[in-house]
Amino acid sequence: MTGLLTDLYQLTMAAGYFEAGKASETATFELFFRRLPRYRNYVLAAGLAQAIEFLLNLKFTSEEIDYLRGLPQFQRVSEGFFDALRCLRFTGDVFAMPEGTPIFANEPFLTVRAPLIEAQIVETYLLAAIGFQSLVATKASRIVEVAGGRAVVDFGARRAHSPEAGVLAGRASYIGGCIGTSNTETGFRYGIPVFGTAAHSWVQSFATESEAFARLQDLLGDATAYLIDTYDTIEGARTAAALGPPLWGVRLDSGNLVELSREVRRILDDAGLTNAKIMATSDLNEYKVLEFAAAGAPIDAFGVGTDLATSADSPTLGVVYKLVELDGRFTAKFSEDKQTLPGAKQVFRFANHDVIACSWECLGCGPGEPEAKALLRPVLLGGKLCEPLPTAAAARQNAADCVKRLPTAVRSLFDTGQDYRVEQSHELMALYEKVHDESGLLRHRHAD
């Protein structure tokens, strides 16, 4: 995969590090977000598999290198740099939380330790791959939470931010708890269950709705789901009921879904089709699903598209990637409102709170201490996979297990005023003070 999938400044910096003889200094960068996204009490980590795939396949072709050589920003760069790019592979270490792990503000959930030039170039891809899937997995998790056991399916392929984003949204939705996706490529690539029967155009393409439904039943048998609102939902339900079994059920896609689902349920039951399911679609999200659940609407499954695949109410996650160590030296940033904590870290998860500590600390492992789990685990060492990455299905199970253990207030759709508690270890705070003071001295010395 091409190393050009990055911001140009990563490459100008890479050139600069090369020219300054710093390209092979060991750098540690951490990926985290400073604040939870709007309307979110937790975020589910997702996208690690795609980030790792990128690192394992990172390279530059001759054509790409020629392109860089021609850019105005590279006119003073020596040929040695382009030779270095030609041979560049990712040879570093990555530590990360498994996909599906709930994460909170300021918790590093991926750490890269690699030669500076490599660690710098990969920043943009890692942020985009992980930030997006984490947003969608989180959105899915919220919808699944309020669906209360009813199936949720990703239908967002067409509204995702590009076709490829749709494929990845299908994967992330599944990790967040959806039972599958409408995206065929997602199913093909990642072995995720795919769903879908027919659209309005199917019904329109036959002379009558009844003929369209009969043809669909011939085709799909007990997987048949009739879309019944092309002309009139209630008439559509009667037409479906008249055809009898086999069928899976019907789909409602417009109108007042609470009232319509009740009427349609009655029509199906009256025809003896008590096992036939009702699926609802049409610009759904967790808030509407919550209302349907509260109203006791007889809806068995939800297809969620636009709002899920774009995380529409909270479409951005401010993931950042910050240098915390370089060549054995701790570094930090002290910009107004954008400070970072120095040094590689570990995150320990206790029963109902987390502690961010220095990487060499071990919390919750002494006798008599409350138990804690170290969340960051080695994924790549020396550029090689430590073990095969968990499948999307395993990540989905991890998410389900972890979300179940979160406090109810954190699992709420709304701001309950009760944030998940995240502390910093004493050792980490002491390190911050030390680096901050030294930085002040440094600048002072320089100003003299």
Place this chain on the structure above:
Amino acid sequence: MTGLLTDLYQLTMAAGYFEAGKASETATFELFFRRLPRYRNYVLAAGLAQAIEFLLNLKFTSEEIDYLRGLPQFQRVSEGFFDALRCLRFTGDVFAMPEGTPIFANEPFLTVRAPLIEAQIVETYLLAAIGFQSLVATKASRIVEVAGGRAVVDFGARRAHSPEAGVLAGRASYIGGCIGTSNTETGFRYGIPVFGTAAHSWVQSFATESEAFARLQDLLGDATAYLIDTYDTIEGARTAAALGPPLWGVRLDSGNLVELSREVRRILDDAGLTNAKIMATSDLNEYKVLEFAAAGAPIDAFGVGTDLATSADSPTLGVVYKLVELDGRFTAKFSEDKQTLPGAKQVFRFANHDVIACSWECLGCGPGEPEAKALLRPVLLGGKLCEPLPTAAAARQNAADCVKRLPTAVRSLFDTGQDYRVEQSHELMALYEKVHDESGLLRHRHAD
């Protein structure tokens, strides 16, 4: 490009059309949106080039066909369908508005006329490719509008919804009026100017900020832009000023950008660096740029990332793709709140309003009539390109020319209560009534 980049139901319908002997019936689908996105008075069409690239390269590999054959939804499908998929290419016609054209609610801006099976399968890709780039081009256009001649650059690669979305966001931003992007792959693929110098990690990686700046100047010469807020913006500005020329300027990335830009301007001017530019970044969008402009802040260029690449305040565009003709018959959908108009159409743009008409109408071309332009033009005929597609640069010029001609109220960032006027021709309204009545008769006949 794989035909699996679609919702599964497109493929089950394709199978059903095949089994029903309808696969080669000529279908016409139109792409449009029913309502403008939230907070938008117009949308710029973008993404056509990627949609067409998909159509020109559409195919299914044997491995992909085997995958479909194994799905539960395809167990009743005959082998002839899979043979048909193996040979499937896009052989139809596409009419579209050129990229960069402003569009409004209910205006078809892309029309597909093709054998039903082909036209159905491509829906999902077209919607995702075009919807997303249109959102971003529109967002860029709004930012550029209020930037009033100051340069705007896309810096959103890391926050786009996947790395590939970032590449396309860079393209769409350029069409919308940005001068370029930080995304190197966007530059490589589409010949769009790329920008970037260095990040905080660059400054942190040297013992002093001064050393970091000097190294950058050696590397970039008069393209040097110092990021001056790693430790303290004002001290950073002094350090930059002390180095003197050559430089392009400095970048501010935190704090009160209005006040800081004034102080930094003074420091640069006092050092005789009156040509040095100030760029501002840090979660910008059109609303903040408007405030900076109103405050007269001495900012020469804006780098806009997250909000641009995700169209954050309005991240979804409800583009739909609706069957309007099949096998010489007009079709429409009469679902509650989701009606469609039958028949292939043309959109005519007059001096200050548009008219949606039937495809065979010719408005504004008679003697003495006000002049009008037909916006939908042939792009593919029989699966072949009519002429090379305009470059991104040409699309950008088209957008600039068209936006300039929009009424001031429509170009406003805000809802002015004055929508752009879009009418329907008498002939189109008459056709709608006719098809609606016939549909009622049809359903009535069926119910008897």
